[in-house]
Amino acid sequence: MTGDTRRIGPFFSSLAGYRALWLASDAKAGLLLAAIALPEQFATARLAGLPPVAGLLAFAAGTLAFAAFGRHRLMSVGADSTIAPIIAGTLSALAVAGSAQYASFAAVLGVLVGVILMSSYRFHLGWVADLLSIPVTTGLLAGIACHIVVGQVPTVLGLQISPGSLPATAAAIAGQLGEAQMIPLIIAGCVLAITLLVQATDRQIPGPLIGLMASGVAVWWFGLKASGLDTLEDLAISPPSFSLAIPNLSDFATLLPLALVVSLLCMIQTSSVIQAFGGHDADPETVSRDFAAIGAGNVLAGLIGAFPVNSSPPRTGIVAEAGGLTQLSGLLAILVCGLVVAFGSTAFSYVPQAALSGVLLFVAIRIIRVATIRRIWRQSPVEAGLVFGSAALVVFLPIGVGVGLGIVLSLMHSLYTIARPNCRELFRVEGTTIWWADMPDARGERVPGVLAFSLAAPLNFLSTKFILGQLTRAIEGMPDPCKLVVLEGNSVVDIDFTGAELLRERIEMLRGSGITVALARLESVRAIRAARRTGLIESLGPDHVFRSVEEAVRALGPQ
Numbered sequence: 253m254t255g256d257t258r259r260i261g262p263f264f265s266s267l268a269g270y271r272a273l274w275l276a277s278d279a280k281a282g283l284l285l286a287a288i289a290l291p292e293q294f295a296t297a298r299l300a301g302l303p304p305v306a307g308l309l310a311f312a313a314g315t316l317a318f319a320a321f322g323r324h325r326l327m328s329v330g331a332d333s334t335i336a337p338i339i340a341g342t343l344s345a346l347a348v349a350g351s352a353q354y355a356s357f358a359a360v361l362g363v364l365v366g367v368i369l370m371s372s373y374r375f376h377l378g379w380v381a382d383l384l385s386i387p388v389t390t391g392l393l394a395g396i397a398c399h400i401v402v403g404q405v406p407t408v409l410g411l412q413i414s415p416g417s418l419p420a421t422a423a424a425i426a427g428q429l430g431e432a433q434m435i436p437l438i439i440a441g442c443v444l445a446i447t448l449l450v451q452a453t454d455r456q457i458p459g460p461l462i463g464l465m466a467s468g469v470a471v472w473w474f475g476l477k478a479s480g481l482d483t484l485e486d487l488a489i490s491p492p493s494f495s496l497a498i499p500n501l502s503d504f505a506t507l508l509p510l511a512l513v514v515s516l517l518c519m520i521q522t523s524s525v526i527q528a529f530g531g532h533d534a535d536p537e538t539v540s541r542d543f544a545a546i547g548a549g550n551v552l553a554g555l556i557g558a559f560p561v562n563s564s565p566p567r568t569g570i571v572a573e574a575g576g577l578t579q580l581s582g583l584l585a586i587l588v589c590g591l592v593v594a595f596g597s598t599a600f601s602y603v604p605q606a607a608l609s610g611v612l613l614f615v616a617i618r619i620i621r622v623a624t625i626r627r628i629w630r631q632s633p634v635e636a637g638l639v640f641g642s643a644a645l646v647v648f649l650p651i652g653v654g655v656g657l658g659i660v661l662s663l664m665h666s667l668y669t670i671a672r673p674n675c676r677e678l679f680r681v682e683g684t685t686i687w688w689a690d691m692p693d694a695r696g697e698r699v700p701g702v703l704a705f706s707l708a709a710p711l712n713f714l715s716t717k718f719i720l721g722q723l724t725r726a727i728e729g730m731p732d733p734c735k736l737v738v739l740e741g742n743s744v745v746d747i748d749f750t751g752a753e754l755l756r757e758r759i760e761m762l763r764g765s766g767i768t769v770a771l772a773r774l775e776s777v778r779a780i781r782a783a784r785r786t787g788l789i790e791s792l793g794p795d796h797v798f799r800s801v802e803e804a805v806r807a808l809g810p811q
């Protein structure tokens with residue numbers, strides 16, 4: 253094993269140059285990853301509306317495929333609680349959860365997601381991961397957490413409630429509170445408390461596994477199965493019954509938008525994992541390759557009867573904290589999980605469903621980014637509205653629709669920011685040649701008859717009319733008649749045809765009013781080329797283009 257394994261080429265690249273000294277660290281990380289993954293994958297499979305073994309198959313498929321094709325050495329891939337509720341929310345409208353047809357739809361969805369992610373590598377679509385802003389992503393996760401919590405309350409209280417929308421489920425729970433049972437509530441509460449306590453003490457101790465084991469021992473010791481407590485069945489070693497059937501046109505029309513949403517969330521979460529765990533210097537090609545590796549994991553998961561997989565920030569963090577060095581830690585975790593299933597499958601029949609609900613409640617608490625929400629609220633109250641707005645979309649609408657509209661909300665906010673830039677008048681910092689907008693700690697001075705104006709955004713069809721309107725108001729608000737306008741273009745990274753046409757018309761209008769127009773600090777190579785190509789430089793005149801505002805004022809301003 254000490255020899256150089258670079259002959260492997262593009263496959264198993266994280267094992268290239270593997271050394272025997274690394275084995276102990278990877279083995280420790282693999283054991284801990286298996287201890288964390290077992291209860292988490294069981295719970296996530298249930299969240300997706302599938303049997304527990306489907307969660308283990310998803311973990312095995314995602315981990316194996318990423319180890320084979322991915323570049324990141326530590327990333328853990330498998331069933332993910334972020335996308336599982338979205339999957340269940342849409343598939344439950346097509347088939348009954350737990351049925352063979354439902355499993356087939358989940359498998360087909362996995363293949364579709366895989367094809368989309370692998371296509372993103374082929375067509376260099378990694379930039380799509382930037383479509384969701386942090387406030388919108390934070391709100392969507394909070395909304396998904398609400399779905400997880402409300403969805404688990406019936407099991408926690410021992411109630412029989414038909415699946416439905418979140419508001420309908422909450423109303424049904426409120427109407428049956430008088431029928432709540434104490435035993436499942438105590439079990440779920442204890443599992444949640446154990447997990448939170450262990451998490452706060454040492455993240456390398458598998459709190460969810462300890463909670464599940466303790467609940468199983470309690471069920472066996474007190475004979476709670478005989479009292480009718482709902483528990484897991486013996487864990488089947490064989491894959492769940494399903495057939496990877498080609499969906500009809502109607503089903504495909506439902507699955508494809510869901511696959512696009514899930515793929516986008518996979519790219520966003522994978523990007524965050526890469527950035528958080530040693531990938532700050534990762535080039536776009538490497539990031540796209542990891543997207544494709546997640547895609548391969550989805551295809552494999554679908555082919556073996558599981559459901560879509562995703563990278564996991566918490567599990568990746570566990571591998572990093574445990575000292576894992578390569579993807580061998582994930583491969584060893586698969587082996588450990590397989591041994592547990594092979595030799596201890598009957599023991600799972602003592603694990604109560606309420607214990608899995610306790611694990612899922614912990615997951616819901618973990619994905620609500622309270623610190624991020626507080627920071628957004630404190631630093632940008634307007635964007636805090638995006639957090640609560642996107643969360644409300646997920647809570648009050650079908651979850652797949654809500655996430656899709658959250659993406660639209662993020663794009664609309666981005667377009668609004670571009671279309672309504674913060675254009676401002678610039679002032680010369682006293683005693684310098686620097687022109688600046690906001691100077692709370694320095695005195696700014698005007699040059700009589702001169703307006704220095706920051707364009708503050710690309711000149712395109714979205715923003716130029718607004719920018720020119722701001723320019724007109726700034727000219728009208730000057731204390732003396734305007735003789736020179738210097739347009740500061742440091743923020744102009746591009747100019748489209750519409751922007752150039754509108755600006756040329758305004759230049760001619762200002763000149764007709766006796767106002768000279770100059771352009772300063774147009775630094776973007778792309779914008780300079782566009783300004784020349786569209787004739788904007790010609791309209792201004794080459795002698796009216798300067799490297800700085802001060803240079804323009806000295807050349808063209810009042811002497």
